Amino acid sequence: MRPTVLIGQLKTGVEVLFSTKWRNLWTVLGIIIGVSSVIVVIAIGEGIKQQINQQIDIIGRNNLVVQPAIVNNTTASPMAIFNTFDHVSLSGSLTVSDMQVIQKTSGVDQTIPLSIVREKAIGNNGVYKNGVVVGSMPGLEKLLNLSMAYGNFLSSHSQIQNSVILGQTAATKMFNEDVPLGSTVYINNQPFIVEGILNPITNIPLSQPVNFNDALLINYNQAQILANNSATIYEIFVGVSQPKQLIQIKNLLQHNLNVVNGDQKIASVSLVTQTSANSKQILDLLTKLIAGVAAISLLVGGVGIMNVMLVSVAERTHEIGIRKAIGATDRQILVQFIMEASILSFAGGILGILLAYIITEGIVLATSIKPVVTWQVVLAASLISILIGIIFGSIPAFKAARKIPIDALRAIT
């Protein structure tokens, strides 16, 4: 077929699209939903992957992470990725003896635990229900890229004195002052002095169980004292002195931990890059799952297109008759209707892309996730929507093309 014919048919297709009623919008709803959900899911996945990679870079590729073994075996709960657990991990925990074993292992340079004390903190406004008391050590702020709004992070000095670092939300909720530096927080009736306030924290994928905005950071030793040496340790970051021996140290650590736990793998040592690989696996699984749902809605959208095109062909039988009478071949009619169907579904695809854009902007505003929409995804979504039009439009188009001219002409419009 000559290109000029195609251009003519494209024009008719667009005209028909704009002249036919609003029902077309409902028809393409399936396409809109399908396309937008695919784009949003992929964008979220991509955004989280980028954040994880940034996190890995911050924590350092040469560090190790020790976590309760269950966490790794079950590759954590999928929701953990979205950082929605404000409080405590559901999985098992590490113990004080694990911590000691790690500290004693040769090649280990730095050991920074994240532990949780199940005690409520009391500020000027009474008990802060959302507060979570975290015991850690100096150096965590560098590891997790925590920055201070006011004051200082935990220091060796604070090992002597009871001091606490407040997350941004905790600081505003617990005290009426703008900057409650020097105020007193009571944890289990013990006074702690506020020495620093953190800047708001968006997202830390590798330490999901704690929302640092609600955290009250105290020294690990103090935490263990408060909890009678039973504070829950859910993560230990391990720095090594010789990065070249990372794997050997990892294996040694794992062996030592297994020995101290009676040959049971209760604690699991992994490379920082490995922990994130788990998250990526879950992400991929999740992406596939929602992609399946999106595929179904695209299928529904395709059937909708087919339906509206069948109605259109029936309604426009007389027009088909006229076109055939003046010399349109079956193929030209076929191409015309397939074109109309794909313009329709492409329009749905464009609306879906716009909707996806709006949704991702909403996600940016409402959550700490930063979805990333790549041009490849947009291009793929456009092509898929056109393809759906071609596939589902072809049955109605064949019906139109096969009509016998005189019968079609006789049809009343």
Next chain:
Amino acid sequence: MLYVSMPLINLEDVSKVFGFGDATSLALDSINLIVQKGEFVAFMGPSGSGKSTLMNMIGLLDKPSHGSYLLDGKSVARLRPNQSAKIRRDTIGFIFQSSNLLSRLNVLDNVALPLAYRGFSISKRTKLASDMLNRVGISHREYFFPSQLSGGQLQCAAIARALVNNPKLIIADEPTGNLDSIGSRLIMELLTEIHKMGNTVLFVTHNPELTRYANRVVYMHDGAIIHDETTPYGRVAKIARRSMYTIPDKTDEDDYAGVSILMHAFPDMSLSDKSSKEPDHKKNMKKTKSQRKRRSKK
């Protein structure tokens, strides 16, 4: 009549059956018809006599159930859809009673549509369509939509569309059916002009006056050609004059006997074998008459 070259249309024993089983109807009954290039033929006859069926057959919109059809020497009775589409596009211009313009396109695009199907460039088809609209005298309505035109203007546009591909054969099925006398005259004069340029024109009409424009009148009845005469231009055909002045009356007995008004109007034509100047058609007539008898016995 000059038989110097191959006829443009040559129908032999063409029949058309509609429906199945008990609902079968014979719309065309062994039609034999030869039309030479350059003829201007009027088709007349009562409603349901098969004029439209015949026009559709000749225009390749429909296929005969039986018989052969040579168009310009080429057998076209059993073509594949695409082949007949291309012949319709390149050699036949169709004009219907209702203009059958596409309501979504403006007049210019409607007229240019056959050119689009031929693959002409947009600029070329716009120019050709515009020229054609100028020729039929409605160039001032190029960008109007069909709903904004009068009946006569619609038919002019339809004629422009039929002519834009330069077809050899123009078929007009009651082109003036929806028009008043002034509109009818305009359309017939356009057709005459087309005819003068060497095209073959077939048209169906119920208006005896319009046979003045034709050089041949074919009268149909019950799916058969019962009369075929050549007439000088400008004069109402004899057969048409008859139907003008005799106002046929049909009685209940006629109905019962299956006799139509036409048999009253032309008793000599349908009921006797009187000698005629047209031996070809006479033969045909005899056959149809006997077939009709056969049918009525059933």
